[in-house]
Amino acid sequence: MKLSKGVIYMLLSTFFFALMQVCVKWVPHIPAEEIIVFRSLISLAISLVFLRRAGVSVWGNNRKWLFARGAFGAVALILFFNVLQNIPLATAATLQYLAPIFTAVLGVFVVKERVRLWQWVFFLVSFSGVLVIEGVETSIDTLYLWLGVLSAVFTGVAYTIVRKLNVNEHPLVIIFYFPLVTLPVVGVYTLFNWVQPEGWDWAMLLLVGLFTQLGQYYMTLSYQHEEISKVANLTYIGIIYALFFGFVFFGELLNIWTYAGMGLVLLGVLLNVQYKRRLTKQEALVKVGKPLE
DSSP: OOOOHHHHHHHHHHHHHHHHHHHHHHOTTSOHHHHHHHHHHHHHHHHHHHHHHHTOOTTOSOHHHHHHHHHHHHHHHHHHHHHHTTSOHHHHHHHHTTHHHHHHHHHHHHSOOOOOHHHHHHHHHHHHHHHHHHHTOOSOOHHHHHHHHHHHHHHHHHHHHHHHHGGGSOHHHHHHHHHHHHHHHHHHHHHHSOOOOOTHHHHHHHHHHHHHHHHHHHHHHHHHHSOHHHHGGGGGGHHHHHHHHHHHHHOOOOOHHHHHHHHHHHHHHHHHHHHHHHHHHHHHHHHTTOOOO
16 A cells, blocks of 8 residues: 555654654653753754755745744643653653644634544544543643643644645745744743753753654645645554553553553544545546546
């Protein structure tokens, strides 16, 4: 089965974001805002270098939406990093996977994409899996639980704006505005709450920036090459990474219900991808005047 470019890009994005989450959780003694400062500086520098090499203006064509994407993304990132440091990795990641649902819903109103009835059913299947996983976690601070959900909402808005920008903006321009908006906010906070990194802390902080840059780049390419409803659910595959990395690096043990929830999430993902592929094939046949199979 040949995967489309948008699907491949999203799979790569999910993997790099999972590695980023491990790095953030590895330094719980460093404030989340300080980690974001390093992440923003690295992302800003990398984006500037590649944009100059490509001969592309860093300011883009639609600054209003670019700043909006940066602002919503900044709030989502600050909330998520705080959640990530205070609850189990798999749980934090699971809450973030609510974002594609909000992205698909918002896509109906912002970019006028149609989500069919069966796709809503598949979204509910994936969401039910999230609830199952969440239900078996007994040691979660309610505050961070809801902050995680709120982070997913802001992430969904940011992803929807990326889709609205579509191919009118270079992917690195969209990414550039993220740290451009975020850095002044977290920078001021960090000035008064600085914690000196030591030893391997520096490596983790650098890797957070690198992995985030790669994740953002491939995510942006994915949303620019495919409809939101086709690739949004693919981010749920990151649950596998979160469960595995959580166990290997942080000793987070799981039970049978967690795996059941993960299975529901992945079932919803696979059903949605297969259904969307079938619709695309049917639409192509209609355009050339061939009968449907």
